[in-house]
Amino acid sequence: xxxxxxxxxxxxxxxxxxxxxxxxxxxxxxxxxxxxxxxxxxxxxxxxxxxxxxxxxxxxxxxxxxxxxxxxxxxxxxxxxxxxxxxxxxxxxxxxxxxxxxxxxxxxxxxxxxxxxxxxxxxxxxxxxxxxxxxxxxxxxxxxxxxxxxxxxxxxxxxxxxxxxxxxxxxxxxxxxxxxxxxxxxxxxxxxxxxxxxxxxxxxxxxxxxxxxxxxxxxxxxxxxxxxxxxxxxxxxxxxxxxxxxxxxxxxxxxxxxxxxxxxxxxxxxxxxxxxxxxxxxxxxxxxxxxxxxxxxxxxxxxxxxxxxxxxxxx
Numbered sequence: 382x383x384x385x386x387x388x389x390x391x392x393x394x395x396x397x398x399x400x401x402x403x404x405x406x407x408x409x410x411x412x413x414x415x416x417x418x419x420x421x422x423x424x425x426x427x428x429x430x431x432x433x434x435x436x437x438x439x440x441x442x443x444x445x446x447x448x449x450x451x452x453x454x455x456x457x458x459x460x461x462x463x464x465x466x467x468x469x470x471x472x473x474x475x476x477x478x479x480x481x482x483x484x485x486x487x488x489x490x491x492x493x494x495x496x497x498x499x500x501x502x503x504x505x506x507x508x509x510x511x512x513x514x515x516x517x518x519x520x521x522x523x524x525x526x527x528x529x530x531x532x533x534x535x536x537x538x539x540x541x542x543x544x545x546x547x548x549x550x551x552x553x554x555x556x557x558x559x560x561x562x563x564x565x566x567x568x569x570x571x572x573x574x575x576x577x578x579x580x581x582x583x584x585x586x587x588x589x590x591x592x593x594x595x596x597x598x599x600x601x602x603x604x605x606x607x608x609x610x611x612x613x614x615x616x617x618x619x620x621x622x623x624x625x626x627x628x629x630x631x632x633x634x635x636x637x638x639x640x641x642x643x644x645x646x647x648x649x650x651x652x653x654x655x656x657x658x659x660x661x662x663x664x665x666x667x668x669x670x671x672x673x674x675x676x677x678x679x680x681x682x683x684x685x686x687x688x689x690x691x692x693x694x695x696x
Contacts, residue, residue, distance in 0.1 A: 417449040421456035426465070429453055444484070444491035447476045451498035458502050458509075467506045473499035486530050497532040501539050508543065517544050529656075538659030538680055545678045550574075550669050551658065553610060554651040559633060563608045563647035566673045573600075573695045576667035577609040578655060581617075581628075581635040583663040585682050592685045593666075594642035596692060603696050604671070608647050609640070610654040670695050 413436045420429030433449050440446065454469035477496040486492055500523045507516035520540040527533060555563045566574070577593055579586040597607055617623040617631040629650065636643050658665060661680065668677035668691055677691050 413445055414449045414452065417452050421452060421459075424460070426453065426456055426460065426462070429456065442476055444480055444489050444495070447473060447480060448491040448495040448498075450476070451495040451502070454502045455498055458505055461509070463506050463509055466502055470499045470502035470506065474503070486527075486532070490531075493531045496527075497535040500532075500536060504539060504543070513543065533656055534659050534661040536659070537656060538661045538665075541659045541678050542680075545675050548675055550576075550667070550673055550675050553608065553649050554653040555647075555649045557650045559636065559648040559650065560643075560645060561647060563610075563649050566669065569606055569669075570673050571671050572604045572606045573671060573692060574669040574673075575605060575607045575692070576658070576665075576669070577607060578658060578660045578663060578665040578667075579609060579611050579640070580614065580663045581611065581632045582614065586664045587639045589664045589666075589682050590640045590642075592683070592688060594640075595685070596689055597642060599689075600692055600696060605692060605696065607643075608649070609643050610649045610651065610658075612650060612652040612655050668692065668695060 413433065416432045417429045420426070420432060429449075430453060433446060433453065436449070437446050450469055451473045454466050454473055457463075457466035457469060473495050477492055477499060480489075480492055481496075484492065486496070500520070504516040504520050507513070507519065517540065520536055520543065524533070524536045524540060527536060550566050552566065553563055575593065575597070577589070579590070593607070597605060611632060613625060613628045613632070615622060615628070617628055623631065632650065636648065654660075658667065658678075659680070664682060666677065666679045666683055666688065667675060670676045676695055683691075
C-alpha cells in the first residue's frame with residue numbers, strides 16, 4: 382500500500398498528471414526553474430543544485446529560487462534519495478514561510494508552488510519511511526494553517542490520496558447545478574457512483590469525457606451512476622475575466638459541446654466540492670462502492686482500460 386501511494390503521488394506531482402491552472406508569476410531569471418527541472422529530468426541532481434547555488438549567489442534567495450529548490454526536493458524524492466528530499470523540502474518550507482512575511486501567498490505563484498511542494502514532499506518522505514500516520518497528521522495540520530489559500534486544494538489532494546480510500550464519501554454541495562439537483566450519497570446507496578470533477582478550460586477532461594461516456598453507457602444497467610461536479614474560475618475563453626452568470630453560460634456551452642452525455646446527469650457547480658475533494662488538477666475521478674465508501678481516488682487522467690477495470694471490481 383505504501384509503495385502504491387508513493388508512486389501515485391510522485392506521478393501526480395513530479396510528472397504533473399492532469400491539468401492545473403496558476404497565475405504566471407514574475408521571475409528575476411525565468412530560466413532558473415527550467416534549468417533546474419532540466420537537470421532533474423536528466424537525473425543529474427548535483428547539476429541542478431549547482432545551477433541553483435550559482436543563481437542564489439548572483440540574485441539572492443528570490444521566490445523563483447525557492448520554487449527551484451522545491452523542484453530539487455521532488456527530484457530527490459523521485460530518485461528515492463529520502464534524506465536529500467527531506468532536507469530540501471525543509472529548507473524550502475523555512476524560506477517560503479519567511480518570504481510570506483513580505484509578500485502574500487495569493488500574490489506570488491512561485492511561493493504557492495514552493496510551499497505546496499515542500500509540505501507534499503515532506504509528507505511523502507514520511508510515507509516512504511513507513512510513517513504514514515505522521516504524514517497524514519502533517520497534511521491535516523498544514524491544511525488547517527493554509528485553508529482557503531491557493532494551496533488548499535493541493536494539500537487536500539495529497540491528504541485524500543493518503544486517507545480517503547475506504548472512507549465514506551464527503552457530501553457534495555448541491556445548491557447550484559446545471560440540470561437537476563444531485564442526489565445525496567445516501568440516496569445513491571446500492572449503486573456504484575463515479576464522480577467526474579471537470580473544468581471548462583481543461584483539455585485532459587475533454588479527453589477523459591468520451592471514455593466516461595462509453596463506460597456509463599456500458600454499465601448503467603448494472604448499477605453505475607455519475608455525478609459530475611464543476612466550478613467557476615472567474616474567466617471564460619482565453620482567460621478573459623467574466624462575471625458569474627457569463628461564466629455559467631460558458632460552462633453550459635462547454636458541457637453541451639464536449640460532454641453531451643452530461644446533459645441529463647447531475648452537475649453541481651461549487652468550488653466547495655473541489656476543495657473538499659482536493660481537485661488541484663483536473664480531471665479528478667472518484668469511485669464509490671454500493672455502500673458509499675470511496676474505493677478509488679485518482680487525480681489526473683485514467684485510460685479506458687484502467688477505469689473499466691476499477692468499475693468492474695465494484696459492480
